[in-house]
Amino acid sequence: MSLAMFQRAVVELTLAPLKARALRDGDADVLVGYELTERERERLVGIVGQAGISVSCSLSRGNRFEVIFQTFPMTCVVLKPVLRELVDEIWETTQPTNYQLVGEETAFVELLKRRLAAGEIDLPYVEDVFGYELACMELTRQSRESVDAVGETMVDFHCDPDVLLPPLSRLQSPPVGLPKGLYRVRVSLRDDQFEFEGVSQSVSALAA
DSSP: OHHHHHHHHHHHHHHOHHHHHHHHTTOGGGGTTOOOOHHHHHHHHHHHTSTHHHHHHHHHHHHHHHHHHHHOHHHHHHTHHHHHHHHHHHHHHOOOSSTTOTTHHHHHHHHHHHHHHTTOOOOTTHHHHHHHHHHHHHHHHHHHHOTTOOOEEEEEESSOHHHHHHHHHTTOOOOSSOOOOEEEEEEEEETTEEEEEEEEEETTTTOO
16 A cells, blocks of 8 residues: 555656645645655655656646647636646646546636636636637537537627637737627537637627
């Protein structure tokens, strides 16, 4: 049991750089919950003190972030001021359950939904862009699960998506201060490509 715990601790410290740094700085509480011998504890302290652990932590962070970024690239752009804080929280509280890192995007969705619902993120366009990419993720999931999936859904924007989305698709920040309104669009998935079409709009609906 001790060896298995030791191996688990090595993996989890590599995937949680803040914990590895805390152990390196002398915080023994990091190892609470692991059934380890004193020798194993000393070996872990030695491991997190090695120069190579920083490289391993960086690689693991990069691999985990790639899964999130592939699904929510535009959301990551508009979240840039707080993105590091968000992913650090995910990586310190959620461990991967498989080698393919499936589930990282789900943890991101759950955390961002909680933060938005609590009013803890006040950045332009986040809710619109996140809602759009959530819809795209759901359409992708449906298409993989069934060949008979409808392949389209409706999404509401609170500024013009024809102005908002093009720069984000190039991973560039959108213009600031876009006029508010209510724009309903139909998002479609065809041949692995997403398309959106305006259905209705009211530029002055939220202008006040």
